[in-house]
Amino acid sequence: MAAEWRPVRQSRTHELVLERIEEQVVAGELKAGDRLPPERELAPVLGVSRSALREALRVLETIGVLVAHAGRGPDAGARIVRNPDDALGRLLRLHVALGSYNLHDVLEARVVLERSSFEAAATHASAEDLAEAEETLRRMQEPDVTVPEFNDLDTSFHVQIARSSGNQLTSTLTSAVRESVRPLILEALEAAEDWPATAAALNAEHTALLTLVREGNGPAAADLAEQHIRGFHGTLVPDTDPSPSGD
Amino acid sequence: MAAEWRPVRQSRTHELVLERIEEQVVAGELKAGDRLPPERELAPVLGVSRSALREALRVLETIGVLVAHAGRGPDAGARIVRNPDDALGRLLRLHVALGSYNLHDVLEARVVLERSSFEAAATHASAEDLAEAEETLRRMQEPDVTVPEFNDLDTSFHVQIARSSGNQLTSTLTSAVRESVRPLILEALEAAEDWPATAAALNAEHTALLTLVREGNGPAAADLAEQHIRGFHGTLVPDTDPSPSGD
């Protein structure tokens, strides 16, 4: 066989722009809060068209590293920011919807992450965090709460606990994973045979969880959280798509 | 105070397009493998310009939900895929570089995720997985391995274990988190006072880890993994940027 010729597949220009900006971020030359030059100036400097530059900026915006505001003044223009939460949430949500991850995997990930969150929250949660979480639970116990509202509040509770753990990363991951199964959980809740009983059971568990966190009993909170999550996922559809392997 | 008037801030069109496509994905109308219509057809159907459509597609591509190939034939065009790994890796890498997450948070996340990975790998890893991981360790023990090579192989080992855990989601997360600190770990390794001794110690720990996984001793593997990771991170720079809170 002659020398195998690999296709060159040269990068698309917007990817080159992206690499260039990423380099500057990793090298610390671009920090949070910094402003990029206006698109009309930056594009010719980089030697690309404004469209290509804009596609690169769009990517950065997608992953929560950049925001752009039109208009004039100090708030206008493209700024480096640190907002990974939305990006991570959308990513996981879409991939769960696509079946990149089956429900069992998501369950295990939730268990692992939330065990950690509850355990850390038990030692790190501030009084404000606890009051906020308690308020959330109170609203979940109102008799006329609808199923979607209940689902949103449930998400809020778990996210609040994660935030109060003091760990930004696990908090973000917890939130994103919880968000990714929100439609499935909503479906399961609406299909519940005895909704009031289900809600009451969940409320009881949440209250017990918050009590353990308030007492600073991390291990017990983690164990109960695991039990809580496993019980909940047990009511979901068994599985969506085994998806033998990547495409 | 009079009624507070919030600005309307109507969505940008590419975001509307994005929502539209996301809906179809979540609703299951677009599945992995499906092809989208050509940009020149789809844009007028959605009532937007090709540029706006392309920015939306670029976002989807960024989060690993879509790939596009030029040319003709069955491989050409925009296809729905499931490739979250690159997207997650880039996201975390950039945000760690930006200081969205400090080193302590990343350490705790690694501990939590990799404990889970090693524990699951102890019961789920196949013979091929173990052989592959062993080969990686063998190459790390070669005397003339360079520091960057060692770092890459170290990453590979941890990712291989994560993959063999059978959980796609924790595997992806583990890999992404490990990738995000790769530059920092490389820096630490290169600053090691006694590199051969450091490498030997790490190799010994890796070998012990693999042995425990092979024996199916999940809890012990998890404990040793935690110790391994904590010891490693202890050699890194103490902290980068406390970053009081989000902007």
Next chain:
DNA sequence: GTTGTCATGTGGTCGGACCATAACGAAGGT
């Protein structure tokens, strides 16, 4: 002073042209 209006600078959108790539298919030679 307050208010209205215009100028300016920024991102956002659009349309159309052209380039690059890869498969297809017809023409032609063997």
Next chain:
DNA sequence: ACCTTCGTTATGGTCCGACCACATGACAAC
């Protein structure tokens, strides 16, 4: 018949120039 060659075509990728939307600031009119 088969294979090669080369033009054709469908697709994404890039570029340009214009215009729109938005927010601020400056200035004029009252």
